[in-house]
Amino acid sequence: MSLSIDSSSQVLENGYEHVELLSGNNDEHEGVMVNMEKPMDSKVFLTALRASISLWRKQGKRGVWIKLPIGLANLIESAVKEGFHYHHAEPDYLMLVHWISESTTSTIPANATHRVGIGAIVMNDKRELLVVQEKSGKLKGMGIWKIPTGVVDAGEDIFKAAVREVKEETNIDTEFVEILGFRQTHKSFFEKSDLLFLCMMRPLSFDVQKQELEIEAAKWMPFEEYTAQQIVEKPGFYKCITDICLAKVDGDYIGFSPRLVKSSFTDQLSYFYLNEQDSNSS
Missing domain, CATH: 3.40.630.30 (Gcn5-related N-acetyltransferase (GNAT))
Known part of the structure; x- marks a missing residue:
């Protein structure tokens, strides 16, 4: 108080x-x-x-x-x-x-150290992946097709950010399924660290309309065509995306889904991400 x-x-x-x-x-x-x-x-x-x-x-x-x-x-x-x-x-x-204390060492916490982003895997029943080409950034003009990505806004839940970003970039409505994994990098935006959560999404609409401001092109692409890109075939982040996507679609990989929980000390609500299947069976 x-x-x-x-x-x-x-x-x-x-x-x-x-x-x-x-x-x-x-x-x-x-x-x-x-x-x-x-x-x-x-x-x-x-x-x-x-x-x-x-x-x-x-x-x-x-x-x-x-x-x-x-x-x-x-x-x-x-x-x-x-x-x-x-x-x-x-x-x-x-x-x-x-x-201002002259008898104790400073314990002032540093400013926020991380920026949080999402990457969205959206696949339809034809085994086509929703992909985009960006108008700016490192991939501008390189002809590389990638999954929709974006930054989580202040006060926004990860799964809601994934739904919003896909809608903004492609006009596709989606339903969040689960977090498949995440990547941490350092010295990114203004020297901050970066957390990118890879989200599996279920499409609810299929008519792609690209965002004019940031997106050069957007479409449904056969998954095999996406994985045939040179940057995807090389070991690295893009290869990890395809591997985990295949593990989810063709295997029994289980990611993390949000469970609404209440703080033990206040009435504040938040989301705890966990493997629902294994936690319910234990």
């Missing part, structure tokens, strides 16, 4: 008499979260920040987070001069953080 810190508190020592402190909330890790909302002169902010840090140190606080909306960018320099550094940024705000 967050506890509000009174912004009208007075610090009467170290030259901060009658200074109005910054308003913040205690977090769960003995830190303080300050959400700046109202415009403030940078000099006034600097004085208030110094006084607030002095008080928070006496209270045993460890880290201080300052969330600055883009409209208060004038306060960034003052915060940085007091020891704050950038933690992460979103389109409408910048998050700054500073470890």
Whole structure:
């Protein structure tokens, strides 16, 4: 539970008499979260920040987070001069953080390290694979046919992202079946690591219409024709896709499907991916 810190508190020592402190909330890790909302002169902010840090140190606080909306960018320099550094940024705000404890080592968590993506295997009853050619990126102009891929949006479940991406790129409606596997790579988008989940999908419609913005071409391709591509025949990621696809279609490979679960500590719901068949038989 967050506890509000009174912004009208007075610090009467170290030259901060009658200074109005910054308003913040205690977090769960003995830190303080300050959400700046109202415009403030940078000099006034600097004085208030110094006084607030002095008080928070006496209270045993460890880290201080300052969330600055883009409209208060004038306060960034003052915060940085007091020891704050950038933690992460979103389109409408910048998050700054500073470890103020002088007796303990910083435990401030790093910003998110991974981006999550999906690859969608969609095969019809004619043993044709839904494939696309991209208009941009590394594969632009190479004539390579690949499965639809995309990035999971913030707050979006993996299986919903797979349905959305296939629809956006090809106009094909699909039903999520299961996750067949995933790949982890590093130093990808802005030096972040990358997780790509390979999803098996069941087509619900069949009339392909490519997305004009990102997709050069899209179609149903006989699976044997897809696997005959030089890049697919070579050992690597594309070969892994075909191998696991065959294991699913022609074998008894079982992937992971989502089960809705509730947190043990809150009422928050989430999805736990597991092998339903083997878990139910055990």
